[in-house]
Amino acid sequence: MLLLVRDLGGIAILFIMPLLLLIVITLVQDSTFKTISDIKIPVLLVDNDKGEVSKNIIENLSESNSFEILQKSSEEEAKEAVFSGKYQLAIVIPENLSASLQKKVDQNVEGILSKFGLEEDTLAVAKETIPQKEVRLYFDPATQVSFKSSVKNGIDKMISKIETQSIYKAFQTELGEDDAEPIFETENFIAFKEILPTKNNEEIIPNSAQHNVPAWTLFAIFFIIVPLSINLLKEKNQGTFVRLRTTPVSYATVLGGKTIVYLAVCLVQFTLMLLVGIFLFPAIGLPGVDVSGKLPMLYLVAFFSGLAAIGLGLLIGTVAKTQEQAAPFGATSVVILAALGGVWVPVFVMPKFMQFVSKISPMNWGLEAFYDVFLRNVGFVKILPEISLLLLFFLTTIVIAIIYNRRKNAV
Amino acid sequence: MIEINKLSKKYNGAEYFSVKNLDLKVEEGEIYGLLGPNGAGKTTLISMLTSLLKPTSGAFTINGLNFKDHKNQLKQLIGIVPQEYALYPTLTAFENLEYFGSMYGIKGEILKESINSHLEIMGLSKFANKKTDTFSGGMKRRVNLIAGILHQPKVLFLDEPTVGVDVQSKNVIIDHLKLLNKQGTTIVYTSHHLNEAEFFCTHVAIIDRGEIIVKGVPSELIKNQPEAKNLEEVFLAKTGKALRDHA
Numbered sequence: 001m002l003l004l005v006r007d008l009g010g011i012a013i014l015f016i017m018p019l020l021l022l023i024v025i026t027l028v029q030d031s032t033f034k035t036i037s038d039i040k041i042p043v044l045l046v047d048n049d050k051g052e053v054s055k056n057i058i059e060n061l062s063e064s065n066s067f068e069i070l071q072k073s074s075e076e077e078a079k080e081a082v083f084s085g086k087y088q089l090a091i092v093i094p095e096n097l098s099a100s101l102q103k104k105v106d107q108n109v110e111g112i113l114s115k116f117g118l119e120e121d122t123l124a125v126a127k128e129t130i131p132q133k134e135v136r137l138y139f140d141p142a143t144q145v146s147f148k149s150s151v152k153n154g155i156d157k158m159i160s161k162i163e164t165q166s167i168y169k170a171f172q173t174e175l176g177e178d179d180a181e182p183i184f185e186t187e188n189f190i191a192f193k194e195i196l197p198t199k200n201n202e203e204i205i206p207n208s209a210q211h212n213v214p215a216w217t218l219f220a221i222f223f224i225i226v227p228l229s230i231n232l233l234k235e236k237n238q239g240t241f242v243r244l245r246t247t248p249v250s251y252a253t254v255l256g257g258k259t260i261v262y263l264a265v266c267l268v269q270f271t272l273m274l275l276v277g278i279f280l281f282p283a284i285g286l287p288g289v290d291v292s293g294k295l296p297m298l299y300l301v302a303f304f305s306g307l308a309a310i311g312l313g314l315l316i317g318t319v320a321k322t323q324e325q326a327a328p329f330g331a332t333s334v335v336i337l338a339a340l341g342g343v344w345v346p347v348f349v350m351p352k353f354m355q356f357v358s359k360i361s362p363m364n365w366g367l368e369a370f371y372d373v374f375l376r377n378v379g380f381v382k383i384l385p386e387i388s389l390l391l392l393f394f395l396t397t398i399v400i401a402i403i404y405n406r407r408k409n410a411v
Numbered sequence: 412m413i414e415i416n417k418l419s420k421k422y423n424g425a426e427y428f429s430v431k432n433l434d435l436k437v438e439e440g441e442i443y444g445l446l447g448p449n450g451a452g453k454t455t456l457i458s459m460l461t462s463l464l465k466p467t468s469g470a471f472t473i474n475g476l477n478f479k480d481h482k483n484q485l486k487q488l489i490g491i492v493p494q495e496y497a498l499y500p501t502l503t504a505f506e507n508l509e510y511f512g513s514m515y516g517i518k519g520e521i522l523k524e525s526i527n528s529h530l531e532i533m534g535l536s537k538f539a540n541k542k543t544d545t546f547s548g549g550m551k552r553r554v555n556l557i558a559g560i561l562h563q564p565k566v567l568f569l570d571e572p573t574v575g576v577d578v579q580s581k582n583v584i585i586d587h588l589k590l591l592n593k594q595g596t597t598i599v600y601t602s603h604h605l606n607e608a609e610f611f612c613t614h615v616a617i618i619d620r621g622e623i624i625v626k627g628v629p630s631e632l633i634k635n636q637p638e639a640k641n642l643e644e645v646f647l648a649k650t651g652k653a654l655r656d657h658a
Contacts, residue, residue: 006501006542239497243558246461247514248486409463 001261003231014227015269018220019276026212026286040068044078044090044138047071051098053162057091057135060158075136082138089143089151092136101166104130109170135159209287213277214370215343218363220273221266221305222334225313228262229326232317251405255398259310266306267299274298289374297373301383304390305366311397312362318401337363365389412566412597413437413460418469420455420621429455431621432469437614442588442598444612444629446605446642448650452621453601454494457568460599461491473566487515490564490596494571496551497558500544504535504554507543508561515562522561529557532587549580556584560591567591569600573607585611609633609642617649624649 004011043061047054061067070087072078078090107130135155139148235241244254277289291298313330320326338344340354341363347355358364369386372378415435421428430452437443445453458464460471462478462485470477476485498507508526517525530536533553543551556572569588573581585607592598602608608615609629616626625632629642636645 002502002506003499238500239493239495240499242463242493242495243491243497243511244514245463246486246489246491247511248483248516249514409465 001264004261004265010227014224014265015272018216018223018269019272021220022212022216022273022276023280023284025216026209026281027284041066041088042070043067044072044081044087045069046073046075046078046090046092048075048095049093049097051096053098053101053166054093056162057093057155057158060161061091064154079138082140085140085142088140088147090138091155092138094133094135097133097135100130100133101163102170103128105163105166105170106174109167109174113174209277209281209289210374213273213289214374215367217270217273217302218305218341218366218370219334219338219343220269221302221366222309222312222337222363223331224262224266224269224306224309225316225334226327226330228258228310228313229317229320229330230323231258232314233320233323233326237323245409252398252402255314255401258314259307259398262310262313263303263306266309267302270299270302270306294373297380297383298370300380301366301369301373301387304387304394305362305369307394308362308366308390308397311394311401315397315401315404318405337361340364341367343367362390362393365393412439412441413471413473413599415460415471416469418456418459418471419467420452420459420464421467428452428467428621430459430466433618433621433623435616435623435626437597437599439597440592440595441613442592442600442611444608444615445599445601445618446603446608446615446646447601447618451618451650453618454570455621456618457491457570457599457601461489461568462486487562488565490559490562490567492556492559492567492569492572494574496543496555498543498551498554501542503540503542504530504546504550505539507554508557511558512561517562525561526557529561532590533557533583549576552576552580553584556587560596564596566597566599569598571601571603573602573604581607605643605646606641615642617646619650 045058045061047058058069061069072081072090075092078087078092081087082090107128137152137155139151232241235244245251274289274291278291279288282288312333316326316330316333320329340358340361341347342350342358343363347358347364350358365386369383369390372383372386376382413436415433418430418433419428420430429450433452433456445456447453455464459466460473462482473485474488476488478485499510502510505526508529509522512522512526527536527539530539533556535550535553535557538546538550543554546554552572552575556569559569560567567588572588573584576584581604588598588600589611600612612629614627615629615632617624617632625645627635632645633639633641636648639645639648
């Protein structure tokens with residue numbers, strides 16, 4: 001403990017950097033969790049139609065509150081601006097889109113009505129071929145696939161709605177009804193509603209803080225691997241480990257002492273991160289973390305996650321021969337475990353094989369246990385499998401470290 | 412006290428044995444010097460005797476005990492002062508000694524008194540609460556020595572305890588070792604300082620290429636070596652003048 005306390009710079013980095021990481025990541029990700037975002041993505045729009053449909057599209061995009069529409073006169077100009085990375089997206093509405101859509105809808109409606117014998121002169125008129133129209137989308141090549149997909153889906157949905165409304169309108173006109181008194185309900189009949197978990201009859205609405213605090217706290221807890229393994233290597237290099245080996249104290253006791261100290265560090269770190277989530281986040285405009293009634297369970301998960309991280313750190317420190325081996329290996333292990341565990345990308349979007357691999361990542365067990373407590377509002381029994389796995393991981397790594405040390409230093 | 416029988420050590424991938432079929436007997440109360448050129452096998456021998464290295468073959472006992480069957484008993488019985496400064500640089504001298512002392516089960520006032528007494532003898536009392544990374548080489552050597560003797564070992568192994576220190580520090584260290592020896596501690600030590608060994612050791616063994624070339628009481632070895640006036644001349648006569656650089 002004294003060794004840690006004496007290295008004030010080191011301890012500051014150990015505690016402050018994860019806090020900074022948590023704040024920055026939550027700030028960055030906050031907008032993706034908001035239903036009504038404060039941030040508008042600038043979108044270039046080339047309106048070659050200048051009709052009812054393009055007017056509708058512009059209105060819908062503006063109403064979505066996600067986009068800021070910037071009109072451009074030329075497609076080439078818009079294309080260049082997007083492909084050079086100045087803008088994320090450009091939408092080009094083709095010429096005569098409104099007129100063509102109207103013609104197509106009218107043609108279809110007339111065809112249907114004639115089948116019912118409601119249209120008299122249709123058969124006499126030759127059916128005009130109306131070419132298909134396409135709304136062109138240009139994306140910045142650096143745009144993420146997920147963003148592209150959601151924009152494409154949104155625009156597709158919007159165009160479908162416009163088409164449907166046009167069809168209803170055409171029917172109304174053909175049937176000779178007054179446009180001012182709609183006979184068709186154009187709103188969606190089937191709606192959907194997200195049912196959220198409740199606590200005391202109140203819905204628990206997930207926000208960026210509820211997701212980020214557990215994920216990045218876990219990431220920080222596992223980063224203890226790096227200083228811990230370096231600490232063991234330092235002991236080997238400065239000769240103190242040699243002296244310890246000549247004392248009657250067993251290696252298990254030495255590891256036990258380090259486990260207690262570093263576990264205390266993990267729990268202090270966890271407390272600081274919770275405090276940031278509870279008090280600092282609301283102060284800087286981020287959603288706060290609700291821990292009411294969850295603290296004992298949260299500390300339980302942090303305790304076992306800390307044990308798993310420490311076990312791995314002690315194993316790396318035991319096996320590695322130099323700090324140059326331990327530090328990069330430890331750091332990359334944490335990043336790999338975080339990636340596998342679903343800290344960055346949710347496990348359910350991973351390929352099947354990676355989903356299986358993620359199940360053997362201790363960070364996944366910790367993250368699931370944190371989500372269980374934070375977001376799913378479950379009881380102790382539900383997190384028992386996850387914390388048992390974390391404990392088992394700790395015991396396994398410690399046993400391997402002791403056996404390795406015994407074999408290496410057997411006399 | 413120490414009985415070594417046909418002890419050998421060959422490191423993985425090494426061409427030669429670092430210690431080869433070595434027989435040695437150290438009696439209780441002796442100060443036994445293991446002398447030899449670089450790479451002779453002195454540190455390897457001490458490492459095996461202190462459980463830091465596994466012998467390739469052969470056996471040894473200390474006070475009739477071996478590490479296989481009486482590991483903890485033996486560890487309590489022996490003390491080691493390694494060649495490196497085996498100290499935590501960010502801890503004070505007192506904190507270092509308190510930590511290492513506690514590893515032998517010494518606690519509370521007894522430990523405190525023992526540390527203070529040794530620091531006093533070694534002239535380090537006023538630096539007790541200073542971090543060891545601010546210490547000179549000589550001061551670190553003295554703290555290093557105290558860390559090995561706090562639990563009052565029966566046998567003390569020292570690997571080059573006076574290397575790189577000034578004459579004053581060397582004298583304090585040697586005087587303290589003599590005092591410990593008078594109090595009943597058997598000492599086994601390696602050194603390059605042949606002059607120091609000649610006057611400090613009751614017995615010496617000159618080791619070269621892992622084998623003992625000659626052993627005995629220093630004065631007798633000098634007497635038995637024609638034209639030798641001191642231990643250094645005996646050493647050179649037995650080991651030759653060729654450099655022993657190796658990698």
